[in-house]
Amino acid sequence: MNNKETLIKVENLKKYFPMNKSNILTHTQNVKAVDGISFDILKGETFGLVGESGSGKSTTGHLILRLLNPTDGKVYVEDKDIYQHSDRKFRKMRKDLQIIFQDASWALDPKMIIEDILTEPLRIHKIVPRFETEKEVKRLLDIVGLSKNDAKKFPHEFSGGQRQRIGIAKAISTRPKFILCDEPVSALDVSIQSKILNLLTDLQREYDLTYLFIAHGLNVVKHVSDRVGVMYLGKIMEIGNVNTIYNDPKHPYTKALISAFPDPNPEVKNERIVLKGEIPSPINPPKGCLFHTRCPYKMDICDKVIPQLTDINEGHKSACFLNEEVMAKIE
Secondary structure (H helix, E strand, O other), X not given: OOOOOEXXXXXXXXXXXXXXXXXXXXOOOEEEEEEEEEEEEXXXXXXXXXXXXXXXXXXXXXXXXXXXXXXXXXXXXXXXXXXXXXXXXXXXXXXXXXXXXXXXXXXXXXXXXXXXXXXXXXXXXXXXXXXXHHHHHHHHHXXXXXXXXXXXXXXXXXXXXXXHHHHHHHHHOOOOOEEEEEOOOOOOOHHHHHHHHHHHHHHHHHHOOEEEEEEOOXXXXXXXXXXXXXXXXXXXXXXXXXXXXXXXXXXXXXXXXXXXXXXXXXXXXOOOOOOOOOXXXXXXXXXXXXXXXXOOXXXXXXXXXXXXXXXXEOOEEEOOOOOHHHHHHHO
């Protein structure tokens, strides 16, 4: 039984992007980027969110940070519904909710030196007195493994891995409670990825941070996450403890994602599950189970009824008719 408190609570969250304006002759089509998902993120844990491109992972993260407004649903931060706050009131919460981008260049103004980039959030949120900002910038750079002399440089003078370290320094500068890690290592060389992941893990332990870690592949998420949610076409297909998901996956989509990455032990030979076809359009998703058009185990019921995310055992849920628990729910 997990006794950790809930920091983030997501309830029936939806985000539809309209494709065209309605008129008498035209019906509005919506891209269902996120389509009714619910999950919790506990204080101090890393919750991994995985899936192919277009599954809705990043949109979910941006909704949690209120970078986007939802079509429907709620997001609670420490039991406070963030969408019920005015922009002015939510601005006070902003320092507690930060983001690390896939490409740190998006968060670093190329015309500013690093000292000014890191000083800006310190002043906006009044983290330290003005006379201590220079000292705090040096401290932040030291925490992420950079030199105090780097404070006078511009972003283009750094490598990709170093820029990501600066992006991390900026994210932790406001002393947040929660950080969205939006594919923070996917743009880096493999040799650099492990160093950045180790840095994130060390910072989490030292500052009691909570992460939502978004990635395409389960191989990266496996090493940093406590729990994992698997997304497909805007819905969560499976959710559970990271070891349970890897050792006993219940959904065919999860099994396919895991099989895509070879085991580091050369003696272990996993059979690759190759999914046929492309991920369907979120504008016109399939009826029934969203995955049935690519599923190697498709049954007659799959294209008629939508499987619900159902408890398999404590904390482990799956939305698939192959599971007896899901079938029992509709019988």
